[in-house]
Amino acid sequence: MREARALVRAAWFTAASYRVGMIMSVLGLAAVLLPLYFIANALQATMQPAITPEARQYFAFVAIGAAVFSLISTCTTALPSALDGAIARGTFEVMLGTPARLRAICAGLIGYQLLWALLRAAILLAAAALLGANFVWHGVPGGVAVLTLTMLSYVGVGLFLSALVLVFRTTGPLAAGFLTASMFLGGVYYPTHVIPSWIRDLAGVFPLTYGLRAIRKLVLLGAPIVTVARDLETLTAITALSVSLGTICFYGALRYARRAGTLSSY
Amino acid sequence: MSLVQLADVASRDRRNDHTPLSEDFRLTPSVRIRNLCKSFPTRRSIAQLATRPFARQRMTVIQGINLDIYEGELFGILGLNGAGKTTLLKMLATLLIPDGGGADVGGHDICDDPQAVREGVAMVPADERSLNWRLSGLENLRLFAGLHRLSRKEASTRIASALAAVGLLDVGNKLVGAYSSGMRQRLILARALLAAPRVLLMDEPTRSLDPVTAHAFRRMLRDDIVNHAGTTVVLATHNAEEAFTYCDRVAVLHHGRLAALGTGVELAERFGRNRYRIWTSTPHHSVFDELVRRNLLTTVVRRSDADDGEGVECIVAGNEEVAAEVLRSLVEAGVSVTRFERATMPLSSLIAQIAATHDLERGAAHA
Numbered sequence: 001m002r003e004a005r006a007l008v009r010a011a012w013f014t015a016a017s018y019r020v021g022m023i024m025s026v027l028g029l030a031a032v033l034l035p036l037y038f039i040a041n042a043l044q045a046t047m048q049p050a051i052t053p054e055a056r057q058y059f060a061f062v063a064i065g066a067a068v069f070s071l072i073s074t075c076t077t078a079l080p081s082a083l084d085g086a087i088a089r090g091t092f093e094v095m096l097g098t099p100a101r102l103r104a105i106c107a108g109l110i111g112y113q114l115l116w117a118l119l120r121a122a123i124l125l126a127a128a129a130l131l132g133a134n135f136v137w138h139g140v141p142g143g144v145a146v147l148t149l150t151m152l153s154y155v156g157v158g159l160f161l162s163a164l165v166l167v168f169r170t171t172g173p174l175a176a177g178f179l180t181a182s183m184f185l186g187g188v189y190y191p192t193h194v195i196p197s198w199i200r201d202l203a204g205v206f207p208l209t210y211g212l213r214a215i216r217k218l219v220l221l222g223a224p225i226v227t228v229a230r231d232l233e234t235l236t237a238i239t240a241l242s243v244s245l246g247t248i249c250f251y252g253a254l255r256y257a258r259r260a261g262t263l264s265s266y
Numbered sequence: 267m268s269l270v271q272l273a274d275v276a277s278r279d280r281r282n283d284h285t286p287l288s289e290d291f292r293l294t295p296s297v298r299i300r301n302l303c304k305s306f307p308t309r310r311s312i313a314q315l316a317t318r319p320f321a322r323q324r325m326t327v328i329q330g331i332n333l334d335i336y337e338g339e340l341f342g343i344l345g346l347n348g349a350g351k352t353t354l355l356k357m358l359a360t361l362l363i364p365d366g367g368g369a370d371v372g373g374h375d376i377c378d379d380p381q382a383v384r385e386g387v388a389m390v391p392a393d394e395r396s397l398n399w400r401l402s403g404l405e406n407l408r409l410f411a412g413l414h415r416l417s418r419k420e421a422s423t424r425i426a427s428a429l430a431a432v433g434l435l436d437v438g439n440k441l442v443g444a445y446s447s448g449m450r451q452r453l454i455l456a457r458a459l460l461a462a463p464r465v466l467l468m469d470e471p472t473r474s475l476d477p478v479t480a481h482a483f484r485r486m487l488r489d490d491i492v493n494h495a496g497t498t499v500v501l502a503t504h505n506a507e508e509a510f511t512y513c514d515r516v517a518v519l520h521h522g523r524l525a526a527l528g529t530g531v532e533l534a535e536r537f538g539r540n541r542y543r544i545w546t547s548t549p550h551h552s553v554f555d556e557l558v559r560r561n562l563l564t565t566v567v568r569r570s571d572a573d574d575g576e577g578v579e580c581i582v583a584g585n586e587e588v589a590a591e592v593l594r595s596l597v598e599a600g601v602s603v604t605r606f607e608r609a610t611m612p613l614s615s616l617i618a619q620i621a622a623t624h625d626l627e628r629g630a631a632h633a
Contacts, residue, residue: 002415006411006412007409007412007413009408009412010398010401010405010408010409013401014398014400017401018400090391090395091395091396091397093391094389094391095413096360096361097359097360097384098410098413098414098461099385099413099415099461100413100414101381105413255363258362258363259362259365260306260307261362263361264393
């Protein structure tokens with residue numbers, strides 16, 4: 001993965017050249033966390049009965065939700081936006097002319113953004129822990145495994161959106177729409193069982209629903225992994241489907257772009 | 267570090283690959299193009315999309331090109347804008363998929379084994395955008411050393427050599443955004459040289475260079491990259507002088523077809539032979555227009571010379587027999603011809619002449 005490392009390194013140097021943006025990105029975490037802390041504590045008594053199957057503290061519940069959501073947002077949008085930029089700059093076509101494998105190029109293109117998002121999520125959760133959120137540490141490895149699977153399922157969505165970028169140069173409202181729907185129906189700020197019944201079935205479409213529920217049970221309640229087996233099975237199936245379809249669409253779109261000669265059009 | 271050292275790397279890589287080298291490298295094709303075709307869908311207006319949503323229109327860019335380019339050859343692809351030069355190079359670099367026909371580059375098929383082709387090919391695009399302007403020249407090269415899967419040690423050596431070769435070693439740490447156009451062009455060449463490619467595809471590499479730098483660049487290309495390293499270079503250009511002076515052979519593309527192929531001397535001999543200069547005291551005689559109407563002359567340009575007086579430079583539409591017919595007609599019309607001689611065609615005019623001849627031949631073939 002020398003190619004991916006080189007791309008991540010270049011992306012780091014590029015990002016570091018925008019110093020103010022980088023500082024704002026870290027400071028922005030405080031703007032996310034502090035309101036969450038105060039609002040969550042204010043709503044603790046109200047939300048307690050609803051969150052009982054997944055957590056005890058509402059602040060820890062939303063902190064996990066916000067951290068996971070920021071990660072799946074990156075998984076969904078990183079590749080389409082990186083491709084969009086690379087096509088506009090003319091670098092994508094040049095990269096494809098090197099012996100670097102396509103999967104290594106894609107991994108490299110999203111690598112930096114993903115690492116940065118992971119760091120931000122880790123800082124957010126560490127700050128939440130300092131502010132009093134209780135995590136069950138022995139549940140963390142299981143939670144990380146489920147998180148990886150959840151992120152992978154959104155990488156599949158990102159591949160599909162990247163296919164749209166390769167063919168149409170835009171994802172339209174799909175990326176924002178899918179993420180917004182994931183946020184409201186996937187249980188980022190409230191458990192999915194409080195969603196009105198007429199729309200609850202739709203929540204089952206989003207991998208975040210299963211991933212977030214499983215992560216919270218593991219990390220906030222310390223539940224054994226068998227208790228989240230059903231969520232894991234569904235999540236694995238969705239991930240397999242999403243990654244397979246995303247990969248097929250992506251390769252198909254790249255072939256189309258190579259035929260149509262649009263790889264360097266901006 | 268110099269380009270010669272980088273060239274040694276290329277030669278060494280070649281030896282490591284155990285590639286069989288012909289004793290006469292000129293007989294070993296490095297690039298074989300067979301009946302290559304490419305067309306692109308044309309962009310349609312919103313009105314056209316609304317009225318005929320399923321209609322498909324395509325613009326043919328490359329039409330049935332057959333060509334062999336030999337190992338260690340500096341091969342020029344010459345053509346006017348829109349002739350299909352860049353499309354041809356991009357297909358050879360596996361960036362575009364052909365519609366029909368095929369090509370082997372370094373013994374690998376561009377459609378069946380594009381990955382193997384990319385191992386031995388590097389392309390120098392005409393577009394400066396392909397660099398990361400927020401990175402230094404050095405970091406740009408480090409990125410591509412990674413994409414070429416070079417080890418850290420190997421990358422350092424080659425980067426230093428490549429930067430030195432293009433004269434950017436002392437500004438390697440400067441941001442590319444602060445480079446001049448010429449420096450960016452040289453950095454793009456350095457990036458291509460990193461891979462020590464067997465085949466180097468160059469798309470108008472001297473476009474942004476000043477005349478002095480362009481000359482030095484062409485000499486470096488000829489002496490170090492082609493002669494010393496034995497790299498096959500395919501150079502697309504619309505600069506006839508560059509192609510005919512520096513390239514071993516030149517293919518002239520016109521409307522996506524191969525209009526002519528040969529050395530500069532051969533092409534000048536073939537397409538420049540029918541240019542004549544006629545010295546006369548009556549260059550505005552109506553018989554010249556009459557000869558154009560009779561299709562014996564295609565172009566007539568009146569000019570005067572301080573020493574030799576007035577003259578007419580014209581292109582005869584045919585061989586020596588047609589030239590003789592022109593002379594006879596002039597004499598019969600009472601034009602006093604003091605000299606009638608074949609003129610040397612400037613290289614810059616040769617491409618236009620080849621294109622015009624190709625159009626005439628195709629028109630005749632259609633008729």
